[in-house]
Amino acid sequence: MKPIYLDYAATTPTHPEVVKAMLPYFTEVFGNPSSIYSYGLEAKEALEQARAKVANLIGARDEEIVFTSGGTEADNSALKGVALANESKGNHIITSSIEHHAVSETCKFLEKRGFQVTYLPVDEYGLVNPEDVKKAITVKTILISIMYGNNEVGTIEPIAEIGQIAKEAKVYFHTDAVQTVGHIPIAVDELGVNLLSMSAHKLYGPKGVGALYVRKGTRLVPFLHGGDQEKKRRATTENVPGIVGFGAAAEMAQREMGQEAQRLTHLRDRLIKGILERIEDVRLNGHPKRRLPNNVNISFNFVEGESILLNLDLEGICVSTGSACTSASLEPSAVLLAMGLSHELAHGSLRMTLGKWTTEEEINQVLEVLPRVIAKLRAMSPLMKK
Ligand SMILES: *Cc1c(COP(=O)(O)O)cnc(C)c1O
Numbered sequence: 001m002k003p004i005y006l007d008y009a010a011t012t013p014t015h016p017e018v019v020k021a022m023l024p025y026f027t028e029v030f031g032n033p034s035s036i037y038s039y040g041l042e043a044k045e046a047l048e049q050a051r052a053k054v055a056n057l058i059g060a061r062d063e064e065i066v067f068t069s070g071g072t073e074a075d076n077s078a079l080k081g082v083a084l085a086n087e088s089k090g091n092h093i094i095t096s097s098i099e100h101h102a103v104s105e106t107c108k109f110l111e112k113r114g115f116q117v118t119y120l121p122v123d124e125y126g127l128v129n130p131e132d133v134k135k136a137i138t139v140k141t142i143l144i145s146i147m148y149g150n151n152e153v154g155t156i157e158p159i160a161e162i163g164q165i166a167k168e169a170k171v172y173f174h175t176d177a178v179q180t181v182g183h184i185p186i187a188v189d190e191l192g193v194n195l196l197s198m199s200a201h202k203l204y205g206p207k208g209v210g211a212l213y214v215r216k217g218t219r220l221v222p223f224l225h226g227g228d229q230e231k232k233r234r235a236t237t238e239n240v241p242g243i244v245g246f247g248a249a250a251e252m253a254q255r256e257m258g259q260e261a262q263r264l265t266h267l268r269d270r271l272i273k274g275i276l277e278r279i280e281d282v283r284l285n286g287h288p289k290r291r292l293p294n295n296v297n298i299s300f301n302f303v304e305g306e307s308i309l310l311n312l313d314l315e316g317i318c319v320s321t322g323s324a325c326t327s328a329s330l331e332p333s334a335v336l337l338a339m340g341l342s343h344e345l346a347h348g349s350l351r352m353t354l355g356k357w358t359t360e361e362e363i364n365q366v367l368e369v370l371p372r373v374i375a376k377l378r379a380m381s382p383l384m385k386k
Pocket of ligand 1: 010073075100102147176178201
């Protein structure tokens with residue numbers, strides 16, 4: 001039997017419909033979009049159609065979409081690009097203490113080069129308080145970067161409220177929306193963002209392609225210098241098959257997002273409720289309501305997340321202990337610590353993220369296996385009060 005996959009926040013399979021859309025662009029329509037004969041023009045046409053689809057998904061204008069190699073590059077170009085372009089205005093950046101490493105590590109890099117970064121705290125649900133953002137702004141603030149949906153605990157941040165504050169203070173506002181785009185409706189004008197990061201492989205597109213939304217008029221130093229591609233905002237020959245795949249995934253998300261979010265929310269809540277009912281000494285991490293439709297994150301007292309993960313793997317269930325990037329290290333999640341969890345509880349956390357191919361039967365299977373695995377591990381645990 002195929003293992004049950006509950007790690008859609010780490011990556012999603014590329015949808016067969018997306019693969020089908022991409023295939024001709026490897027072989028038949030292989031031209032360089034910058035070439036002005038037919039092969040090139042056809043590739044260019046596909047590129048622009050994909051751009052329109054991605055723009056449409058977030059309510060942007062086509063020319064505000066810059067394709068990148070993924071979410072990490074979008075985050076890096078937003079932060080470093082704004083920092084370098086606005087150095088004469090100030091050196092202060094505001095972010096949160098629960099960002100993805102693509103943002104937090106970039107902030108650390110910038111700190112070493114003379115920028116000052118304020119890492120805002122979050123409450124027990126992982127929410128940033130917009131008032132804290134307001135209070136942190138100084139005359140030197142050039143950028144606010146707060147993620148939209150948290151990849152570990154699923155909490156959805158008050159982006160529109162922060163956008164309003166950023167607008168009034170005339171400070172650029174970036175959001176990492178990698179977990180959110182294609183999963184809940186997004187309109188960049190309502191959010192008041194200048195920059196927004198996306199990644200195709202989190203919405204059933206291929207890996208290695210993403211985009212940065214750059215609001216018209218936003219001053220940004222390009223990340224890659226070279227040719228004139230992407231209106232000189234990112235040199236290198238465009239990843240045409242990847243971008244076409246991203247476009248197809250965006251179009252599919254636009255079509256199916258509403259119903260799919262409803263279906264997943266139902267499964268998500270059934271899984272959460274089932275675990276809380278069946279297992280003692282557990283805690284739901286993240287906000288109970290303001291959360292991504294597909295995210296379940298639970299801490300289990302007296303056991304280690306890694307042990308649960310490995311035992312579930314033996315039972316044919318693939319889950320995560322947090323972000324894919326840290327799951328190989330033994331440090332507890334910085335996100336959970338920032339939310340006030342003890343080291344023990346942070347170590348005992350499990351993330352299950354649902355997706356397009358998750359079924360009710362799979363959720364039932366998890367609800368049957370998980371209590372057994374937890375009981376077994378707790379019986380062996382030195383942490384367990386006997
Ligand atoms: C996956 C992810 C990224 C990185 O995207 P890549 O395309 O894998 O580089 C950035 N931010 C968040 C919130 C993510 O979940």
